Amino acid sequence: MTWGFVGLGQMGLPMAHRLAGVTDVVAYDRKGRDFEGLNCVENSSGLAGCNVLLTCLPNGAIVEDMLFGDAALAQALPDGAVVIDTSTTSHGTATRIGARLTDMGLAFLDAPVSGMQQRAEDGTLTMMVGGDAATLNAHHDTLASMASKILHVGPVGAGQLAKLINQLLFDINMAALAEILPISAKLGLDPDQVAAIVNSGTGRSYASEFFVPNILRGVFDRGYPMQAAYKDLIAGAEITAENACPAPVLAAATATYQLALANGFGAEDKGAMIKVFERLIGAEFRSKE
Template structure:
């Protein structure tokens, strides 16, 4: 079985590398240096788009629905027109549910099969192949490619029909976003009231306030480092999706709405290039304080 892989960014590159350890992988990305990096681990560069006519499974890992749509269906550069009949397209991107269903329909019309398979775990777990993958689509299609997908994800869950993978990922992401917004709001209070942020961090990450968000972001916030996670501007699509679903189905989501407002304020203040830990900058500005180890120690000295 031969694989194509499109999208060699922060997550896609290590995923493609892990896949190439055990499989024949043809890769493409607009970034030539990203391709060169993955080539060093055994993947092969696609010089022409029609080379994808030899792949049995095409995996995409791209930052937005419109980019997935273009990569597959653009009249000049879209790959769907080059794939062999009945090939499987596995989209590991995180995109909107409605867009996922539209992609499924267009691929089916073209005689191609589709699995939506977004992943969770951030870059480190992409590198060590321990991602969680949530898959929507036909169970028999998943069974056909599951062995290969297991080189990238240690946990693969079949969630239901096409789109169910994206919906499950969205649930996970919204909880993550809410946790990050809560940290941003509450942590600066501790410094404003005179408590050592390093000790607060130790309590939070060893106590009942602990979450994956706190474990990941709080140590970085203490150092003023907001570059370790996915940029807020790129991740904002999850909150848009959550709001759309809430509005369409009349689901009340007051906590999500509050977290979204914090997220939006951070974007308006120009922090979109920072990871979600950067939301704390909003409340640090409002309270006139910093949740930093060095700042606190200098102030006490």
């Protein structure tokens, strides 16, 4: 069985390497790059005939364009082939893609992943899968090369919903850290000690464990750029509005995120949200060592 892999970015490249360790993989990068250790093809036509096509792309518009636009990857796949999209898109995009692929005689799993680059390299991502359970079961062992936890969460689209819930909590956590940590520095507490207290106490979260050590060192390029990740906040606003779900804490976190973007921090990771409040109160949360 041959797998096609499209999207060799920060997350996709290590995922493709993991996958290539357990099955035949044909990889395609939209920027035409070639990577050692992967069988890379020069154009999307090289993916024709793959039994499974896995995509890991920046957003839903690009996924749809690759599948149904000029590249027309979906048309190149044999009948009964499976498309597995690990990109972060939206519930609506996933259901729309699934319907179009079904009409073409193809199966679809929306399977976004959670975990940052290091976990992609380690093969310890969490994968939330929406779609037919039997289709997932047929490919579970191969997907396990990339994800140590694979959860079937419902029909097509449910994977994106589950990923969104996780991402919004992550964003809220980082927005809270951005607001509160500079206050501790303003009031004279030692940032290194505060960081140690937070990351060993009840204020601990994945956001604090990942971002706070980097913030102390003034490093803001270790995570996904905020400008690219903003789509999660847009999706959160849309789905809560459509379903009349009050989300005041999410709205406040979104405002913090927007302030960071408006202040020109979009190319930096989410930890850079702290700069908004550091500027406002005139105190930096940085290591004194």
